[in-house]
Amino acid sequence: MKIAELSTRYPPGPGGVERHVRELAVRLAARGHQVDAFASDLVREYPMERLPARVPREQVLDGVSIHRLPVWSLPGELHYPFFRGLDRALVRMSPDVVHAHTYGTNHAAVARRYARSTGRPFVLTAHYHPIWSIEGGWLRHRIRGFYDRQLAAPIVASARVVVVQTREEERLLRSPGLQLPKVEIVPPGYTPLPPPSDGDRPFARSIGVEGPFLLFVGRLASNKGLLGLVDAFSTLAARDPRASLVLVGADGGMRAAIERKVAQLGLGERVRIPGYVEDERRLASAFCEARLFVLPSEYEAFGLVLLEALAQGTPVVASRVGGIPEFLEDGKAGRLVPPNDPTALAAAIGQLWDDEETRLRFGRYGRDVVVPRYSWDRVADELERIFREVANGR
Numbered sequence: 001m002k003i004a005e006l007s008t009r010y011p012p013g014p015g016g017v018e019r020h021v022r023e024l025a026v027r028l029a030a031r032g033h034q035v036d037a038f039a040s041d042l043v044r045e046y047p048m049e050r051l052p053a054r055v056p057r058e059q060v061l062d063g064v065s066i067h068r069l070p071v072w073s074l075p076g077e078l079h080y081p082f083f084r085g086l087d088r089a090l091v092r093m094s095p096d097v098v099h100a101h102t103y104g105t106n107h108a109a110v111a112r113r114y115a116r117s118t119g120r121p122f123v124l125t126a127h128y129h130p131i132w133s134i135e136g137g138w139l140r141h142r143i144r145g146f147y148d149r150q151l152a153a154p155i156v157a158s159a160r161v162v163v164v165q166t167r168e169e170e171r172l173l174r175s176p177g178l179q180l181p182k183v184e185i186v187p188p189g190y191t192p193l194p195p196p197s198d199g200d201r202p203f204a205r206s207i208g209v210e211g212p213f214l215l216f217v218g219r220l221a222s223n224k225g226l227l228g229l230v231d232a233f234s235t236l237a238a239r240d241p242r243a244s245l246v247l248v249g250a251d252g253g254m255r256a257a258i259e260r261k262v263a264q265l266g267l268g269e270r271v272r273i274p275g276y277v278e279d280e281r282r283l284a285s286a287f288c289e290a291r292l293f294v295l296p297s298e299y300e301a302f303g304l305v306l307l308e309a310l311a312q313g314t315p316v317v318a319s320r321v322g323g324i325p326e327f328l329e330d331g332k333a334g335r336l337v338p339p340n341d342p343t344a345l346a347a348a349i350g351q352l353w354d355d356e357e358t359r360l361r362f363g364r365y366g367r368d369v370v371v372p373r374y375s376w377d378r379v380a381d382e383l384e385r386i387f388r389e390v391a392n393g394r
Contacts, residue, residue, distance in 0.1 A: 002034045003387060004095035006107040008081065010039035010066055012055060014250065014276070016304050017127050020188055021101055022064075027380035029063035036093050037064050038086060038107070040071040044250075046079050071106075082106045090114045097387045098122040103156070103173070104147060112158045121160035121390040123383075125186075127301060128164065128173045148176040156180060160390040163383070165302045166323030184386060187327070189376030190307045196285040203285035207274045211242030214349065215290035215314075217283070217305050218297075220273070221252030225296035225319065225339060227261050232296075232346035234265045236353060243270070243353070248286055250276040287312040291359070292352055298339050300324055306334075307374060310366030315359045317348045327373070333366030 007021040021037065029035040043051045048071075057068045067089060071081040083106055090098065090110070100111040103126045111122040156162060156173075161182050164170045170183055197203070204213060214233060218224055226247065233245040245267075247258065255273060262271045277283045287293065293309035295318040302323040306316050316334035318324050330336040335348040352359055 001097065001387060001391060002093065002095040003028055003036075004090060004093060004098045005035060005037045005064075006086075006098060006100040006111055007037065007039050008045060008102060008105055008107070009042055010037050010068065013039070013043050013051065016188075016302075017101055019191060019304075020125075020127075023189060023191060023376040024380060024383060025064045026062045027376060028384065031380070031384065033384075035064050036095070037066045038083075038089060039066070039068055040081055040083060041068045042071060042081065045081060048073055048079070048081070080106065083110065086110045087113060094118075096120060096391045099125065099383070099387070100159075101125045102127045104152065108155055112155045115158060115160075122158070123161045123163060123386060123390060124156065124159040125163040126169065126173055128169050129299060129301065130172050130175070148178075152176070153178055161386050163386070166326045168323050168326065169301055184382070186379055186382045187323075187374060188302055188304060189379045190304070190311065190371055190374040191376065192311065193284040193287070193308060194281045196288045196312070197281045201285075201289050203282055204289050206282075207246065207272050208269075209244045209246065209272060211244060212240075212291040212353075213244040213246050213272075213289070215246050215248065215286060215293050215309075216295065217248045217277075217286065217293070217308070218295070219249050219252035220247060220254040220258060222254055223298045224252075224254070225298055226254055226258055228340060228342040228345060229294060229296045230258060230261045230265065230267070230271065231342035232349060233271070234267060235346040236349055237267060237270055239350070240353065245271045246286070246290070247271070247273045248275075248277050248283070283308075284312060287314050290314050292317060292349060294345070294349065295319065295324075296337075296339070296345055297321060303328075307371050310334075310363070311371045313360075313363035313367045315352060315362035315366065317345065317352065327370065333362050333370050 005021055005025045009018045011018050011022050025035045025037050041050050043049050059066050069086055070084045073079050073081045087110055098111045098114055100108040115122040156178050159181055161184055162180055163184050163186050165187050236243050287309045293314050293316045297319050300322040309316050310333055318336055319339040320336040321339050337344040337348050
């Protein structure tokens with residue numbers, strides 16, 4: 001079968017969707033399918049930042065033909081990347097199935113046009129984020145509302161199947177009143193990190209942290225609840241003078257605000273922001289060495305980073321939002337708290353911080369019970385079945 005995977009970015013572009021696309025594409029190619037991945041030449045969407053010149057725009061990697069196409073965008077808050085040449089590229093490839101990733105994107109509209117002109121099916125994996133969780137000001141939210149009401153409906157309805165990761169994602173996708181075709185729930189897989197770096201706390205020592213630390217990994221973005229996390233940490237910092245907070249990730253527009261909050265609370269060097277960690281052994285060390293991992297997001301479609309922490313035996317504290325409660329039961333591998341509630345977040349962190357027995361129990365349960373449920377091979381099994389069914393007209 002000839003399968004076209006369409007995504008805004010493809011690794012080395014960072015992000016959960018990007019990893020999802022690569023893991024699926026590689027596995028489908030290993031099963032004998034012809035898989036072409038079409039993505040933009042961006043490393044970041046908003047504001048736009050292009051991949052460095054050393055990254056090939058055309059290459060075959062792990063059996064997948066990767067095509068990184070140029071994009072252009074409307075200015076400012078009207079930002080919306082348009083692919084150049086994607087229609088023509090699909091016609092040249094002539095795939096049996098087009099698999100578009102992410103609701104509300106230009107390449108999903110291109111997938112619909114290809115399906116309408118050729119009669120061949122397209123499948124949409126939504127990776128859906130509700131209006132209130134997207135970045136940008138009121139104008140971007142208004143534009144997104146217009147898109148949901150006026151433009152999304154024919155694109156979504158034209159998909160042969162819409163794939164979501166959780167029941168909550170399906171509920172949210174239905175909330176704008178969209179008429180959905182058949183919906184399949186396919187949770188993502190977990191990509192194991194390599195073993196942690198050798199040595200005694202190599203990650204902590206590399207950033208100058210001597211005592212126990214609380215860890216966040218993800219983009220420093222407005223929807224991640226990081227100002228509330230700093231507030232919650234100030235409560236812990238007053239009680240434990242050795243505690244630190246470490247925020248790992250690329251700046252998504254919030255670093256300056258976080259640094260101002262840290263200064264206002266007088267936390268100084270007790271909050272470390274080492275930036276994006278590309279070395280995955282070093283990242284594994286960060287998860288392994290942390291006393292607790294915290295994800296205080298306002299919304300997460302799933303929250304794969306929680307599996308990365310649990311795989312290292314590190315208990316977690318996370319917001320009870322999006323798809324998180326569907327795989328992380330409160331009191332089994334960690335604690336769930338309401339979003340945007342620094343008091344509740346501080347209480348959950350405080351309950352676990354000095355309770356080593358509970359932390360070890362949560363960590364073992366997460367590593368041995370939760371993580372093994374999520375396999376990319378299982379995801380490939382499900383998507384291969386869906387692709388065969390739609391290609392055969394079912």
